[in-house]
Amino acid sequence: xxxxxxxxxxxxxxxxxxxxxxxxPATHGVLRVExxxxxxxxxxxxPHIGYLHRCMEKHSENLDYRGVIPFTDRMDxxxxxxxxxxxxxxxxxxLGTEVPERAEYLRVIIGELQRIASHLLFYGVYAIDLGAFxxxxxxxxxxxxxxxxxxxxSGARLLYNYIWIGGVWNDVDDDQLRRISKFxxxxxxxxxxYHSLVGMNKIFRxxxxxxxxxxxxxxxxxxxxxxxxxxxxxxWDLRKDRTYGIYDKFDFDVPVGTGEMGTLGDCWDxxxxxxxxxxxxxxxxxQALEGIEAGPIMGKVSKIIKPPKGEIYMRTECPRGELxxxxxxxxxxxxxxxxxxxxxxxxxxMLGELGKGQMIADFVATxxxxxxxxxxxxx
Amino acid sequence: xxxxxxxxxxxxxxxxxGKWLNNIWVGLSTVLKGMGITFKYIYNVKPVTIEYPEVRxxxxxxxxxxxxxxxxxxxxxxxxxxxxxVDCIYITAKRREMDAPAxxxxxxxxxxxxxxxxxxxxxxxxYCGLCTTVCPTExxxxxTDYEFxxxxxxxxxxxxxxxxxxxxxxxxxx
Numbered sequence: 001x002x003x004x005x006x007x008x009x010x011x012x013x014x015x016x017x018x019x020x021x022x023x024x025p026a027t028h029g030v031l032r033v034e035x036x037x038x039x040x041x042x043x044x045x046x047p048h049i050g051y052l053h054r055c056m057e058k059h060s061e062n063l064d065y066r067g068v069i070p071f072t073d074r075m076d077x078x079x080x081x082x083x084x085x086x087x088x089x090x091x092x093x094x095l096g097t098e099v100p101e102r103a104e105y106l107r108v109i110i111g112e113l114q115r116i117a118s119h120l121l122f123y124g125v126y127a128i129d130l131g132a133f134x135x136x137x138x139x140x141x142x143x144x145x146x147x148x149x150x151x152x153x154s155g156a157r158l159l160y161n162y163i164w165i166g167g168v169w170n171d172v173d174d175d176q177l178r179r180i181s182k183f184x185x186x187x188x189x190x191x192x193x194y195h196s197l198v199g200m201n202k203i204f205r206x207x208x209x210x211x212x213x214x215x216x217x218x219x220x221x222x223x224x225x226x227x228x229x230x231x232x233x234x235x236w237d238l239r240k241d242r243t244y245g246i247y248d249k250f251d252f253d254v255p256v257g258t259g260e261m262g263t264l265g266d267c268w269d270x271x272x273x274x275x276x277x278x279x280x281x282x283x284x285x286x287q288a289l290e291g292i293e294a295g296p297i298m299g300k301v302s303k304i305i306k307p308p309k310g311e312i313y314m315r316t317e318c319p320r321g322e323l324x325x326x327x328x329x330x331x332x333x334x335x336x337x338x339x340x341x342x343x344x345x346x347x348x349x350m351l352g353e354l355g356k357g358q359m360i361a362d363f364v365a366t367x368x369x370x371x372x373x374x375x376x377x378x379x
Numbered sequence: 380x381x382x383x384x385x386x387x388x389x390x391x392x393x394x395x396x397g398k399w400l401n402n403i404w405v406g407l408s409t410v411l412k413g414m415g416i417t418f419k420y421i422y423n424v425k426p427v428t429i430e431y432p433e434v435r436x437x438x439x440x441x442x443x444x445x446x447x448x449x450x451x452x453x454x455x456x457x458x459x460x461x462x463x464x465v466d467c468i469y470i471t472a473k474r475r476e477m478d479a480p481a482x483x484x485x486x487x488x489x490x491x492x493x494x495x496x497x498x499x500x501x502x503x504x505x506y507c508g509l510c511t512t513v514c515p516t517e518x519x520x521x522x523t524d525y526e527f528x529x530x531x532x533x534x535x536x537x538x539x540x541x542x543x544x545x546x547x548x549x550x551x552x553x
Contacts, residue, residue, distance in 0.1 A: 063464050066462070066509060067509065070505050070509070134420075144427060151439055151442055155521070156508075159506070161508055193416055196409075197412075197417075200409050201413050202409045
């Protein structure tokens with residue numbers, strides 16, 4: 001008897017389905033990615049979301065306009081100040097409220113500090129994703145200082161409820177402003193050090209350069225915003241191009257990807273854009289600290305907020321990209337509809353195309369580089 | 380079903396001897412630079428970790444933690460319960476008898492309602508601080524107490540008319 005395997009010529013290669021997440025440490029929250037693997041190579045990646053869905057939009061229809069702010073905090077819990085700011089701007093624009101000068105300056109200072117804190121977290125967690133542990137500790141050491149400051153100013157560490165409709169909740173004293181200025185000096189030095197520790201490292205460069213390339217066309221097609229869009233070489237920043245608040249008073253650059261380590265729009269470019277944004281934020285904070293003057297911090301807002309009938313779409317530049325609030329009012333004390341356009345949601349949808357043909361380890365680097373927060377994706 | 384997709388890996392154009400040497404040099408120098416930064420952290424860096432049960436952190440004065448209601452100054456106006464976005468404040472009050480002696484809060488507001496129940500479900504509370512800002516007599520405040528774990532959810536409901544609650548407050552705020 002002959003044992004001849006007739007099908008030896010064409011060995012069946014079946015795809016193995018692996019679930020990455022929802023408790024995977026590299027998926028930054030509760031994202032589940034269904035990966036069809038061909039040995040080590042991802043042949044298909046399907047992101048599944050919805051594990052952190054908390055009905056924020058529906059909840060807000062049953063709350064008064066002030067009560068929505070704590071809920072907006074809980075969307076992007078790593079950049080809660082930016083979330084509040086966008087919502088407050090939307091309601092203020094509907095009401096036609098004038099925000100006092102000092103409150104506007106405080107918002108810029110706090111918002112940029114929040115951006116630094118968020119980017120520091122990205123820096124630390126991204127290094128962990130790629131196998132370096134100590135940068136995470138350094139980043140958190142500095143982030144802790146920002147959070148401590150926020151706690152003193154607003155009373156909470158992560159979910160602040162600080163930026164209110166018409167102004168800000170609490171005033172900042174001179175001592176705290178001096179501390180912010182001192183922190184900026186320290187941060188500038190530290191960030192240069194951190195960048196040479198991780199960003200210039202050969203191993204890190206090999207892991208991120210030419211990986212997860214988002215070219216300009218793809219970024220436009222998916223509607224990418226924020227650092228993902230800027231990493232692809234598009235100079236688009238709402239703070240500059242569609243100015244809100246008092247950002248037109250400040251002089252700062254918009255960092256874009258250069259492709260100096262590999263292809264334009266790869267993971268390294270997105271990392272680099274975020275690191276350079278920290279320096280720009282420091283620049284803005286310094287100018288704001290010079291310009292800030294004493295004055296009231298709360299504008300005139302009636303006790304029960306009732307915006308006139310109509311709708312508004314307000315978008316702001318958050319650390320993770322563009323955040324839009326579509327607010328519909330029917331003239332009553334509660335919002336008729338509040339739709340949130342989240343940047344992370346659009347970025348998650350890119351994962352399917354980005355993941356195709358990558359190694360699994362590179363896929364981890366790609367997820368980390370687009371910097372998603374699942375609280376904002378699911379809302 | 381098999382993956383027919385061609386996999387291409389990013390490679391250098393052509394590895395010459397010079398490039399090979401350069402790669403080694405870049406790899407060594409950048410890693411050593413990183414190690415240098417890491418070694419600097421061994422000495423002369425203050426530890427930032429707080430060893431929790433032994434060392435207890437003092438929270439800033441306006442830190443928003445567990446709520447406290449000074450029931451004697453409460454006029455049962457329901458404003459906190461209305462402002463609360465998660466509805467965790469339960470109040471029951473009754474109109475005061477006409478012949479009962481007149482009561483006043485410490486800031487002089489007349490108390491017209493008898494407070495029968497004032498309970499806050501701390502497990503439900505989101506610590507947003509909206510209730511404390513609307514309080515007219517400023518009897519509802521956030522304390523800086525952050526240690527209030529309980530065994531059951533029911534124990535997280537704090538009755539601010541209970542006798543021992545004031546003792547708790549005095550332990551926190553000296």
